[in-house]
Amino acid sequence: MLGTFRKIGPGALVAAAFVGPGTVTACTLAGAGYGYALLWALVFAAIATMVLQEMTARLGLVTGQGLGALLRARADHPVLKVMMISLVGTALYAGNAAYEAGNLAGAALGIEAMFGNGASGRLVFSVAIIGVASVAAALLVSGRYRLIERILIGLVMVMGLAFLVSFVVIRPNLGGVVRGLFTPTIPTGSLLTVIALIGTTIVPYNLFLHAAAVKARFGTADHLGDARADTVLSVGFGGIITILILATAAASFFSTAGTITNAADMATALEPALGPLAKYVLGMGLLAAGLSSAITAPLATSYAITETLRLRTSPNGLAFRLIFLSVLIVGAGLALLNIKPLTIILFAQFANGLLLPLVAIALLVVMNDRKTLGTHTNGPLANVAGLIVVTVSLGLGLRLILKALGAL
Numbered sequence: 001m002l003g004t005f006r007k008i009g010p011g012a013l014v015a016a017a018f019v020g021p022g023t024v025t026a027c028t029l030a031g032a033g034y035g036y037a038l039l040w041a042l043v044f045a046a047i048a049t050m051v052l053q054e055m056t057a058r059l060g061l062v063t064g065q066g067l068g069a070l071l072r073a074r075a076d077h078p079v080l081k082v083m084m085i086s087l088v089g090t091a092l093y094a095g096n097a098a099y100e101a102g103n104l105a106g107a108a109l110g111i112e113a114m115f116g117n118g119a120s121g122r123l124v125f126s127v128a129i130i131g132v133a134s135v136a137a138a139l140l141v142s143g144r145y146r147l148i149e150r151i152l153i154g155l156v157m158v159m160g161l162a163f164l165v166s167f168v169v170i171r172p173n174l175g176g177v178v179r180g181l182f183t184p185t186i187p188t189g190s191l192l193t194v195i196a197l198i199g200t201t202i203v204p205y206n207l208f209l210h211a212a213a214v215k216a217r218f219g220t221a222d223h224l225g226d227a228r229a230d231t232v233l234s235v236g237f238g239g240i241i242t243i244l245i246l247a248t249a250a251a252s253f254f255s256t257a258g259t260i261t262n263a264a265d266m267a268t269a270l271e272p273a274l275g276p277l278a279k280y281v282l283g284m285g286l287l288a289a290g291l292s293s294a295i296t297a298p299l300a301t302s303y304a305i306t307e308t309l310r311l312r313t314s315p316n317g318l319a320f321r322l323i324f325l326s327v328l329i330v331g332a333g334l335a336l337l338n339i340k341p342l343t344i345i346l347f348a349q350f351a352n353g354l355l356l357p358l359v360a361i362a363l364l365v366v367m368n369d370r371k372t373l374g375t376h377t378n379g380p381l382a383n384v385a386g387l388i389v390v391t392v393s394l395g396l397g398l399r400l401i402l403k404a405l406g407a408l
Helices: 002-006 011-019 021-034 039-063 069-076 078-115 118-142 147-169 176-184 192-199 205-219 221-253 263-308 318-336 342-366 370-375 380-407
Strands: none
Touching: 002 078, 011 039, 011 147, 011 205, 011 221, 011 263, 021 078, 021 192, 021 221, 021 263, 039 069, 039 176, 039 192, 039 205, 039 221, 039 342, 039 370, 039 380, 069 078, 069 205, 069 342, 078 118, 078 205, 078 263, 078 318, 118 147, 118 263, 118 318, 147 205, 147 221, 147 263, 176 221, 192 380, 205 221, 205 263, 205 342, 263 318, 342 380
16 A cells, blocks of 8 residues: 555546636635535546546656547548647637636735735735745756656645644534535536536646646556546545535535635634634645646646647756746736736637537547557547547536626
């Protein structure tokens, strides 16, 4: 068992990526608005993420290539290549640059919750953004993949501990939690929230990041079992964190007089039980969530774009570094200027709405290609699971596109 835990690595990057400030906020608002009823959506999202990420891990180990390179190779027509490159570049770069502002702001919000007060709050917030961005940049520039991996594992553990403390202190109704986990229901008005919970977990850039990370860590298909164990344990742990957040919010705010506008408001609900420690528990959770995502989003962008453009895919490569640094700089600038990158995020939603189902379908097609994977192609069970995820991805993509078009 200990040996299995020592092999955890690339999967932790996936967990660190999807348990960001946006996920914390989405889960908090879902619990506050609908109680325990939507916990099942997080279970589905975690299992669906395991299915897709296992496929990308297998693809990376068997072929020795990342997902971006394989997608480009399968686009035979020049027009298709240009479309694929443009879509990947636009969706991932513009989207992750916009979301990076949220990641940095979320981490800064955690620091501000712990140390900022009164007139000094905005100053602490701004300094925190610069500090978190600098830490993320330093780690990425170091090019030390294993160090980044260990730090992200640590941050995921910090998130888990922070939200576990919240869960234990609030003591949600366990019967309600069990019913929410295993009895799928969609309360009136909650459909978009259900899709949002799934969409914050199944994200396109994790598919590019995981294939490259598994290839770098495990090397060959001989370690496929290790990669699968890493994926299940890491994504499963990330899923448990999201469940803890939603359940705690449900116990704190649902059917009470409490109101909530973002995840930071949860500290108020914890004060009766934790007292002065409430802001530190929630602050540490938000800081860990923001910093982990602030590292993984630029890293995934660099992997996806360099693979697709056939540039040097190495943490020490010039193009690789320029891409992740530019994502960090743009995100930090948006967060520091207090600009709500609404237009960019809407455009990113539109592009990701197209990208997610397309990538999922392309991945499923590749995973059934014996010329590419030999004996490691999908079996019937994997294909059925993949088709279910693709169907949900199509629904999610359509919803994102319609939402973006309506808002624009």
